[in-house]
């Protein structure tokens with residue numbers, strides 16, 4: 001059986017790969033790949049916010065991990081970046097956030113190791129819930145005027161630099 005760590009770490013790797021593939025061509029952004037990335041990242045964030053963080057708090061008798069607030073801010077910025085149609089600058093900004101964010105979850109003492117340690121005999125049923133988590137319905141991109149400004153603010157609020 002896979003561990004929860006392995007499942008979520010593998011998710012990071014496939015999302016990184018999709019984002020790389022979406023933006024490596026010379027002809028701009030590959031929208032098919034990008035949409036797979038967008039769907040996958042929304043689902044991944046949903047799993048962390050709705051299953052992993054609540055399970056950790058419950059298994060620690062109501063005590064949430066310190067890093068939870070940081071992770072939620074990052075998730076907010078990432079979700080905001082998925083709203084407008086992608087540009088190379090938006091893709092770069094997403095990449096820069098993931099580069100700082102994913103290690104907080106993957107590293108020794110990070111979120112994923114912690115949930116594995118705490119899960120105990122719940123490990124299998126938790127992993128089941130992760131694996132069977134449904135796709136999150138994604139709205140079409142929204143490019144109304146002012147949207148980029150809103151997106152920039154969400155990025156800055158989380159402490160990152162908007163590269164668009």
Ligand SMILES: [Fe+2]
Nearest residue numbers: 045048071105
């Ligand atoms: Fe995350």
Ligand SMILES: [Fe+2]
Nearest residue numbers: 044048102105
């Ligand atoms: Fe993650």
